[in-house]
Amino acid sequence: MTRMVNCVKLKREAEGLAAPPYPGQMGVRIWQSISKEAWEMWIQTQTRLVNENRLNLADARARKYLAQQMETFLFEDGDVEAQGYVPPPQ
Template structure:
């Protein structure tokens, strides 16, 4: 049976992640209160942030920036998107 969480991002009960997706206390917090669906939304945005901003993930500043954006998106109802990103037309 799937593990359910009260997702703080989606504001409803949804299927939880199988394991903490990030190291440390932040990863535990995500695992406890973010759904698979919301995490998938973040991964899409993270990919766009890395690509559009040409982030080098070997750079500690880039990783810190992504972590801040992740917390903003997942826990603070922040609108996070890559600057200049235009979604494809349906």
């Protein structure tokens, strides 16, 4: 059976994640209120942030930055995008 959540990012009911995708309280918060679709959107954005900003994920500052960007993207409806990123033409 599909688990449904009221996704705060998409502002509608959608299929939820099977398990918390992130450690700790933030992971539980994401699992409870972020859909699978919105999480995939974040993963794509996170990949661009890491690549375009050349982040080293072994660096605690880079991980903290990504965590802040994730919270802004998922819960605050903030505009999060890599500096200088230009989407490919449709």
